[in-house]
Amino acid sequence: ETGVTQTPRHLVMGMTNKKSLKCEQHLGHNAMYWYKQSAKKPLELMFVYNFKEQTENNSVPSRFSPECPNSSHLFLHLHTLQPEDSALYLCASSQEEDSAANNEQFFGPGTRLTVL
């Protein structure tokens, strides 16, 4: 596997279900991200992990719970979701250097989530 992988690619869940999204990066990066992409809205940053430590939580509801057990893996645990949470969830990674603004983020293919 190369780059950033995400599983599952598609997920349909009911509002009472609990599920998890998985992201794995094979690039040796030290930062990982979760984004939400809803129809007709800009990409929204949800969480940032630097060196496995969460450094950003962009006012995300507690029904989304991230986990970063090591620098290569990132999970997004979902519970009691709402239909408006249906979206494409994208994971990304980057190699962060001090004071450098040109560290592009590499994205996975996303998980298309539908909440019924």
Next chain:
Amino acid sequence: AQKITQTQPGMFVQEKEAVTLDCTYDTSDQSYGLFWYKQPSSGEMIFLIYQGSYDEQNATEGRYSLNFQKARKSANLVISASQLGDSAMYFCAMREGNAGNMLTFGGGTRLMVKP
């Protein structure tokens, strides 16, 4: 106020012609970076090109070039010799110097290449 504005929700271009996708940004930071990403229907965001705020020259990567006009706060993407495979959503994004490693994205432009 929006930090990244892409005013063209959709654009058509004839195959083999050049096309410019607009992006304007808003920041008070002196140090920042501007990125363009392509998102095909498969969903993956593909990095295309980067421009740093202190870069003197416009960035180029193959058929992609960035028309950086700092005083106007614009960072337009130019795609030369369009190909059918260029049909996709294109997103402009900015990373501000005081915002750590956070990227702010624009709303995107859907480009459709006509044969």
